[in-house]
Amino acid sequence: MAIQRVYRIGVDVGGTNTDCVILHPGEADQPDRGIRTAFKTPTTPNVTEGIAKAVQGAISQCGISLAAVSAVMIGTTHFINAVVQADDRNLRKVAVFRVCGPYTQENPAFMDFPPILARIMNGHVAYLDGGLEFDTREIMPLDEAQIRRECQAVKAKGITDVAVVGVFSPLDLAGKQEARVKQIILEEIPGADVVLSREIGQLGYLERENATILNTSILKFARKTIRGFKRAMRSLGLSCPLYLTQNDGTIIDADSAEKCPIKTFSSGPTNSMSGAAYLAGLDTAKGRIPNAQVIVADVGGTTTDVCALLPSGFPRQAGTWVEIGGVRSAFPMPEVLSIALGGGTKVEERDGKVAVGPESVGHRLITEALVFGGNTLTTTDVVVASGHADIGDVSKVKDVPKELITKARYQMKRLLENAVDAMKLSADDAVLILVGGGSIVHMDDLEGVGQIIRPPFHDCANAVGAAIAKISGQVDVVKVLEGLDEDKVVEEVCAEAKKIAIDAGADPESIKIVTIENMPLQYVQMRATRLIIRAAGVLSQQALLHHTPSESTEELDESSETPDVVSKTLNSEKDPRDFLVSPSASVDIRDYKPEVDKNGTWWVSEIDCEFLATGCSILACGGGGPGYMCYMAARAAIKAGHRLPIVDIETLPEDGYVLGSISYGAPTVTLERIPSGTESVDATDALLSCHPGVKMAAQIAIEIGGMNGIRPLLVGKDYNVPTIDGDYMGRAYPRLYIMTPYLFGIALTPCTQADGNGNVVTVHKAADFRKLEKIHRKAGHELGLFSQMVIPPMTIKDVKRVGTLGTTSLAWYIGRAVYLARQEKTDIMKAIVTNPSGRVLYTGKIVSVHRYISAAGYTEGTVRLKPISSEEQEYGDAATTMTETRDMILPFQNEYLYAELVAPDAEKGSRGEILCTVPDLISLVGTDGYALGTQDLRYGVRVSVVAFVAHPHWYTPQGITTGGPKEFGYDGLDFIPLGSPYYEPKRVTEEFRPR
Structure with missing residues (x-):
């Protein structure tokens, strides 16, 4: 009788230990959930040897037949180490083929890589005809002759690793464009490794491209490593399929993993979360917990990883992008919060207060903790002294003061409570599943947690997660x-x-x-x-039974393979500055001065761009569109040798003309169809043709908030004109006509938008401003839902009268304040409102978010905050933490509209105390100093509400009518000002001009 292949082997390679379990899926209804054995062994420098040792140990311990093993699933962070450590022995140069038509050139490939990775990986970049619109129409057809020419250039450089990245390629389910490009590359460069971006990531062009580049660069190293795994299995006598676990909690067969190793980069935390759900029986009728938030905490020796589980048992995914080795990338990853709490966390008494962490003895716990004869008080000692565990020598902690133990125990409890609360989506009690070898640190009931589960085999949940992955x-x-x-x-x-x-x-x-x-x-x-x-x-049993070893496995030339070892000391040999992406990280911001010449011209640097982008995000008041692309485009222009000047309007002749452009369209398209840089030029040229004889003297931002605050710098370089320090809003607003020229009766027609692909639409005249907006929105659909729009030219004299001047400097000073406070570890919120026009209204955490898209296409909704309690205050909070006990509600329509304090138990619909409304500026700022757009709001995020007095133009009757509450549908709400005086922003051009 043939032996049935029923058992699965799950392996997880951690930084300290390699865990292995053997599991029978058909016995999942048993108390041990089908786990026959668990084996733990120290992780070896050669990862393959450690895996083989763990599998062999588990099989020997269990005594099952090798023929009864149906599959082996391995989770490893091996490949990500090569990227994080910039290991040039295992990373290769990449040729990037952008299938983009005229687009994306404003943001070159590799622009946001750490310098060391860019040097290692950047081999060639080609811009090819092709790409798709959001509705899968072709931007342009492919030009096969063009592709072949680029292939010959790549071949001449000796590069055989190619990343193909098409605009909106994830929407091309048949993969026609990228697939055809790959076919041509293989014809021209036989044996090349070609990776298609649509197989790597989701929408978000730059992030998907970056992930594709990383995947391509590490491909050959991954192939060697995975084939080493296959050899190890073969040497053990296993002939079953091999799978690797992916970042999203599922598995991929080994042959496919050789092509997409990036999908396995961070599978360790996901394995723990999935394993925890399985061990707790959440997949069974008996163990299922309906209508409950389930949080998993994986407690190790140094840190605790916390993640929320979806009803499906999969971890909740992170947002639109993640950072890998300093590279902003997009691919499915769990949203994991790591805190400095583990079994080896140090406990110290400082100035009469007990501190738990963040330092840890880590893997030295068994020699340094008191109960093991060491001299360091750790959380494990606290647990033993509290009588909650019998580990080591209890007598070693009998002299530790009881008061110290009590205080440490309370701090450990608060750390866990805050971490769980940060991952919750509502204030309702959650179910907490504790796994990991350090989970003994939990001793007390947790506020906000209704049930705590520590399942059997909790210390090897990661390997269980690998074995049961779907x-x-x-x-x-x-x-x-x-x-x-x-x-x-x-x-x-x-x-x-x-x-x-x-x-x-x-x-x-x-x-x-x-x-x-x-x-x-x-x-x-x-x-x-x-x-x-x-x-x-x-996993289908049929798929397992019909498995045959891949040819690549059988034909391995072992002599050609190098050991799959990544040195843990590589970074010590490299300049730390080579790993920095932030321009300001390498300077002392206190000493940094922007370049302003004797004529008062401010020549913008990469550091200035960073400050401007952060400041503009705060002035965006929750809207303004994603500013990252414009920020990186400005940096790219500077690196390419362009000079980006900003001037005070007083230095320009009054009869000169000013133009400005604004990004116009849907944010989803903005993230994918990155500008070519010609859109504003096309629109500007078309508009100027309506005004014969007008010559541009300067550019100006139409809105300073978000991405549009930097846009005029990029347009100005194409016309060799400076950008004026100022804009036409002093903030961001969602409608075209809510700008200061309209307040003074200045016409907004003719008005032009262009898509950068030769299509330009000009509305010469409209019955009113609202009709103008509707016409342009309809035209914008045909232009692909993303264009640059230009309004009529105005004289310098008129701009002085109608503009909100000095706002570019204001954004710079706000951004500088954020980065300086972060560098000096001082109060960020206090730094942001150093300008007397600003105030911190509230510090709290988000407890609910309601949003929807209105019929007009705007994101509408409300966000509710609760105050930060004294127990949740962090170091340095004293200056800004309020004694306010009421909640705060902020309605929004793309931008935040008013700030209202309400009693926690107030009846729905009752009016509280309104602190201010639009047109004053209201922004939500995270603890790191970055503003949250309305699309970024989620439960548990700690924020401060910062407000600024609007420019005096908005305080006129026309300004209040146009930009006040009634414009947004609040007919019964009058404008309520912030109550602070307006102060003219300091001008960078004046402050830093040589005397």
């Missing part, structure tokens, strides 16, 4: 819903996701939809939405 399929697509049934569209996309999972090896009967994200596009007159849908199911 197969998934995901679709990320933008759908135009005009004339369609939205439910039917969602159903069709769900079917596509299920098919992808089944094709990858999932059992069709077990497939379930685990996440549906339905995100309507903003600023769009027609109905359109972005759908991200993921399906998952258990």
Whole structure:
């Protein structure tokens, strides 16, 4: 009788130990959940040897037949180490083929890489005809002759690793454009490794490109390592399939992992979370906890990783991007909060106060902790002294003062409570699952936690998570819903996701939809939405039975393989500045001075761009669009040798003319179809053709908030004109006509927008400003939902009269204040409002967010904050933490509209105390000094509400009517000013001008 292949082996390679479990999926209903054995061994420098030792130990301990093993699943952070350590022995040069048509050139590839990684990886960049619009129309058809020419250039450089990145390629389900480019590359460069971005990441062009580059650079190293894993299995006598666990909690077969190693970069935390859910029985009818938030805390020796579980049992995913080795990238990753609390965390008494962490003895716990004969008081000693564990020699802690133990125990409790609360999505009690060898640090009930579970085998949950991982399929697509049934569209996309999972090896009967994200596009007159849908199911037994070893496994030339070892001392040999991405990180900000010449011209540097981007994000008041691209484009222009001047308007002749442009469209498109840099030029030239004889003397920002605060610098370089220190809003507003020229009766027509692909639309005349907005929104759809818009030229004399001047300097000073406070570790919020026009209104944490897309295409909703309690205060909070006990509510329509204090138990709809309304500026700023856009709001985030007095133009009757509460539908609410005086911003051009 043939032996049935039923057992699965799960392996997780950690920094200290390599864990291995053997599991019988058919016995999941048993108390031990089918786990036959668990084995732990120290992680070895050669990862493959450690894996082999762990598997061999588990098999020997369990005594099962090798023929009964159906699959081996391995989770490892091995590949990410090569990137983090900039290991040039295992990273290779990459040629990047951008399938983009005229777009993306404003943001060159490798621009936001740490210098050392850019030097190692940047081999060649080509801009090719092609790319897609958001609705999958072609931007341009492919030019095959052009592709072949670029291939020859790459071949001449000796590069054989190519990343292909098409605009909106994740929406091209058939993969026609990127796939055809790959086919041509392989014809021209036989044997090349070609990676397609649509197989790596989701929407977000720069982040997906970066992830694709990292994946391509590490491909050959990953292939060697994974083939080493295969050899290890073969040497043990195992002939079953090998899988690697992915960042999103699912598995990928070894052959596919050789092509997409980046998908396995951070699978360790995910394995722990998935394993915890399985060990707690959340996948069973008996263990399922309906309508409850489930949080997992994986406590190690040094840190605790905390993650929220979705009802599907998968970890909640992080936002649109993550950072890998300093590189901003986009691919599915769990949202994990790490805190400095583990079994080896040091406990110290400082100035009469007991501090827990952040320092830890780590893996030296068994020699340095008191109970093991050492001299360091650790959390493990606190647990033993409290009588909650029998570890080591209890007599070693009998003389530790009881008061110290009590205080330390309380601090440990608060650390866990705050971490759990930060991951919750509502104030309701959560269920907490504790896993990891250090989970003994939990001793007391936790506020905000209704149930605590520490399941059996909790110290090897990571390996269990690998063994039970599922197969998934995901679709990320933008759908135009005009004339369609939205439910039917969602159903069709769900079917596509299920098919992808089944094709990858999932059992069709077990497939379930685990996440549906339905995100309507903003600023769009027609109905359109972005759908991200993921399906998952258990590994099909049929897929396992029909497994045959891959040819690459059988044909390995072991003599050609190098040891899969990454040195842990590589970085000590390199200049730390080579790993920095932030320009200001390498200078003492106190001593930094912007370059202003004797004529009063401010020549913007990369550091200035960083300050401006941060300041503009705060002045955006929750809107303004994503500013990262404009910030990086300005840095790229400076690196390319362009000079970006800013001047005070008083230095210009009054009869000169000023123009400005603004990004116009849907943020989703903005993130993908990155500007070519010609959009504003096309629109400006077209508009100037309506004004014969007008010659531009300067550029100005139409709105200082968000991405548009930096845009005029980029346009000005193309016309060799400076940018005026100022704008037409003093903030960000969601509608075209809410700007100061309108307050003075200055016409906004003719008004032009251009898409950078030869298409320009000019509205010469409109019945009113609202009609003008509607016409341009409709035209914007045909232009791909992203363009640059230019309003009519104005004389310097008029701009002096109608502009909000000095706001560029204001943004710079705010940004500088943030970075200086971070560098000196002083109060960031206090630094932001050094300008007397500003105030910190509130410090609290977000406890609820409600949002929706209005019929006009704006993001509307409310966010509610609760005050930070004294127990939640952090070091340095004393200056800004309020004694306020009321909650704060902030309604928004893309931007925040007013700040209202309400009693926690106030009846719904009752009015509280309104501190200020638009047109005064209201911004939510995180603890790191970065402002939160309305799209970034989520439960548990700690924020401060910062407000600034609006420019006097907005305090006129016309200004209050145009930009006040009634414009946004609050007919019963009058303008309530902040109550501080308005102060003219200091001018960088004056402050730093040589005397």
